[in-house]
Amino acid sequence: MAKRKMLQNQFKHPILTVDVVLFTIIAGELSVLLAKRNSQSEIFPEVFTIPGGYVHPEEDMDLKDSAIRVLKNKINFTGEIYLEQLESFSGSYRDPRGWSVSQAFCAILPETEVKSSDSIQWVKVSEINDYILPFDHSKIVNKAIIRIRSKTTYSTLPVYFFKDKFTLTELQKVYEVILGQKLDKSSFRKRIEDMEVLELLTGDFKLGAQRPAQLYKVKKDVGVWFKSNLA
Amino acid sequence: MAKRKMLQNQFKHPILTVDVVLFTIIAGELSVLLAKRNSQSEIFPEVFTIPGGYVHPEEDMDLKDSAIRVLKNKINFTGEIYLEQLESFSGSYRDPRGWSVSQAFCAILPETEVKSSDSIQWVKVSEINDYILPFDHSKIVNKAIIRIRSKTTYSTLPVYFFKDKFTLTELQKVYEVILGQKLDKSSFRKRIEDMEVLELLTGDFKLGAQRPAQLYKVKKDVGVWFKSNLA
DNA sequence: ATAATAGTGTCTCTGAGACATTATGAC
């Protein structure tokens, strides 16, 4: 009878989790974070997946907070992180523990903010489909890649791959890496200019063995950043 | 102790609901469905809100099924319905019963499929903000309107306002209603043509007191429809 | 013929992309 009750409760209360597809550029390649699951996990212990976990209503203000907490559990990062809802995935088929809902997020961190460890792994998106991920994580990752590429074609999303200041050439390189194709410098600059999200840092240049390059930053009132130290 | 346990469970299991913003064109105006909440509802009984309800894992295959079930509870429709995930809304602030997650959906039905009743109400989007909706339903509705308008500018989403066949002029009228502005006939037709989602119904015309108009339908392999009789 | 709407053609202007040119530093 006690068991019966438990099963019923399990039915009445679907499993609620978040999963995060975290992107960064590693060595000039768009890459996704995989993290080793806890050895105490009921299922798939020590398997590499995209970071995910249960929602903790006691400590999370909302699902976005859950996502940040879950991420911080896997990698330490400081500063800000870009985070956006992707889609939710639900049903009885996707998690062996039962009927579940996972809210998936896309996230972006600058390469400089990322430290490697033995419990995480960065996989190039060009090779992600060589990995067989548990749950429906492969599907989630592929949707996230589509989303990132799509937004790159019509927005300034890639600015979130930079910590603070960057040159237009550096930004263009990131666009090219994400889209997998060369872009024309002149039209790229015109497009970015028209979007009016960048602020020229007067007198601040990136120096090198050539003509110094103007540095830019994202305007204050632009974008959806979340402080990583929220949670 | 038993009470303590219950509270804990409530914490551990957030409330999981779906909410649906259903659109149709009523008398030439883009309109949203409000439905009267059940008189037995714990909160806001008999208040008009967008249709929503608990997820029932026993009977729903996934959240999309929950959305369809909740909708069919409020209005009877036959045929197909367009349904798309909007966004999820979560946290402790949005539902007086506690920490909750609601997956919101956008839905579209043809005007012809909609029958009115005393427990539902269609509100023009131009007047929706005169209504104060419970929960965060006003926010959800406004995001849904933005989504519908946005997709209308770059896709053929509005074809889902039609049951089966329609003329290009009728389709253009719907675009104009959604966007709130007149469109040029010539460029409208070119754009629709280029998207390659419509199929000309050879020999099938809409007659009237003028030159007959060519009828079209949506190509078979296009779009995200869900059979209403799924659930 | 006329009214009414369907459907197509033409013109212009803008904006994206291809490419060339100039600018400015290090050496």
Added chain:
DNA sequence: GTCATAATGTCTCAGAGACACTATTAT
């Protein structure tokens, strides 16, 4: 000066929008 990359200018072409014109039915 040369080299390397930054930054901008020019040209062309395609596509969107404004508008005019033609087509086909009912009456």
